[in-house]
Amino acid sequence: MLRVFWFFAGIAALLLGYLALQDPSNSGPWLSGQTRTPTAEISGRTLSITDVRDFRYAPGSTEIVDKRYLDKTYDLDRLQRVWFGLSHFGPYGLAHSFLSFEFTGGGNLVLSLEARLRPKQRFSPTLGMLRQYTKVFVMATERDVIGLRSHHRGERVLLYPIVAFAESNPEAFLRTFLGDLNELASAPEFYNTLLDNCLTNLLKNTAKSGEIGFTDLRVLFPGRSDRLTYAFGATPDSMPFETAREMATIRPELTDTQDSEFSTRIRCGWAHLFPELAGACADVSAQENAVAH
Secondary structure, three states, rough: OHHHHHHHHHHEEEEEEEHHHOOOOOOOOOOOOOOOOEEEEEOOOEEEEEEEEEOEEOOOOOOEEEEOEEEEEEEHHHHEEEEEEEEEEOOOEEEEEEEEEEEEOOEEEEEEEEEEEEOOOOOOOHHOOOOOOEEEEEOOHHHHHHHHHHHHOOEEEEEOOOOOHHHHHHHHHHHHHHHHHHHHHHHEEOEEEEOOOOHHHHHHOOOOOHHOOOOOOHHHHHHHHHHHHHHOOOOOOOHHHHHHHHHEEEEEHOOOOOOOOOOHHOOOOHHOOHHHHHHHHHHHHHHHHHHHO
């Protein structure tokens, strides 16, 4: 029995030694869509972001037909609201979370922290615990990141308004992430499936991060993370949870990624909370009724 113990102890020691010798790197090649490391700069009330991804995809597939990276500017005085996104890409609670910063007049900015993959490499939660992926911030348009997942991959995507800590000062919330963005561009870090992933990095920048235990199943299984934001009142909690989840669900059959009102229409479930959505959502409601009947 003692021999077995020392055998496994030796294997564990070798594994830990191997992992300790690994160094994160920003050197490619990388999977399409993760090749750039964006940076941010604020001058006065203007935010400038380099390498904002705005890809176009073939109808009904994930084939990239137009690879576009944009250098964009945003007026911080027009930053109105922050949205929490959740995309279910697999069973057993596998999901990806992201944020979208809404600017009055359009031009919403998505922030997605991801495991950076090599060409033909597939994401594995196990490898994600063994320092096999670095982190990358993908800054993108909603038509790209959200449309890719909801309309082209067929994932169930949920979009919730953040109504607690970020609502009172969305700019301060955004600035915390911009600092992380610039640091990661110059000093790469490893992604960790459990301790340092898309969700945990979002949570650490919230006012209630100290109340969250990272052994919480809603953290370990990100597909349940909207239950966490609901319980903390970060997303709307004045209705039953399942009702909120239904309101947050993006319905691809009711909009199109080429629609100029795409960003408005994917939020139509929340039109009763935000009157400015009512006009663009009127025909979506009519379509929804037609589908139901």
